[in-house]
Amino acid sequence: MDLGIKDRVAIVTGGSRGIGRETAREFLQAGAKVMTCSRHGDQVAKTCKELAEQTGGEIHSIEADTSTQEGVDKLFKHTMDTYGTVDILFNNAGTMYSGRFAALTDEGLQTQLDTKLFGFMRMMRVVWPVMREKRWGRIVSAIGGAGKEPDPYMFGSGMTNSALLNLTKSLSTEFAPYNVLVNAICPGWVKTALWERNLGNLQEELGVDNAEEATRLAQKKNSLGRFGRPEELANAVVFLCSERASYITGVSLNVDGGRLKGLW
Ligand SMILES: NC(=O)c1ccc[n+]([C@@H]2O[C@H](COP(=O)([O-])OP(=O)(O)OC[C@H]3O[C@@H](n4cnc5c(N)ncnc54)[C@H](OP(=O)(O)O)[C@@H]3O)[C@@H](O)[C@H]2O)c1
16 A cells, blocks of 8 residues: 655654664655654664665664753754654654552653653654644654553553643644644553563562563453564554545554453
């Protein structure tokens, strides 16, 4: 299927690995031009080189921390200097914050809020005037199922995610007259470095003493009985950012192998 985004300019935050990396790859395969970032310039530059060689597409990167206003401004300026415009934003750079109430710290929650809520919102703020002017734009954020179904172990991420879902829906209404579509994906567990980092805590939460058992129990919660692969998330993101999704806005799509059992 031609996705209709050839030569569109896409920012993918956090593209050095995981879901961001695979989404950058899918954009390149669809003919879009990509700008990405991470906090480690050498790592994201290496990824870009590999993706450019594999796809023949145009991709650039910069070291930028999107949890700060300075990092957001740096990424946006580099995009405008490189391509002169932006059509698509995939808000992806982030992490998770897990643990029960006793483990929650103000500092930990603040980092989560700075990275995901403020980081994503500030990125939307800088790209929005460009998209409004063009009367075309796509914004997709990687949020997470804990924002829809509260979980006592995941509530640090969950509080941030619920706020992001609200932001997504609110801005989808405000931006719609300008043909700027705002959507989200809610991943369940996806096999990435983020998941690996969480495994130790999850063993404790599930009361098991090895990673294999924690993995088995976590997978069982998904109707499909397995974790997602980063490229499966990427496919959904790139579709939502494409011309083919021209009548979809304000949606948060669960891409979680059937993990959430509720109706939304
Ligand atoms: N994997 C899952 O199961 C899962 C579930 C629910 C939601 N999500 C969400 O999906 C998104 C991607 O997750 P993932 O699993 O692909 O994670 P990942 O493998 O850890 O990759 C995260 C990417 O974001 C970058 N990054 C992190 N913080 C950043 C910051 N402050 N500024 C700039 N770049 C930053 C990382 O590079 P550096 O470390 O070099 O900066 C890396 O490139 C995240 O927002 C996450 O919360 C994932």
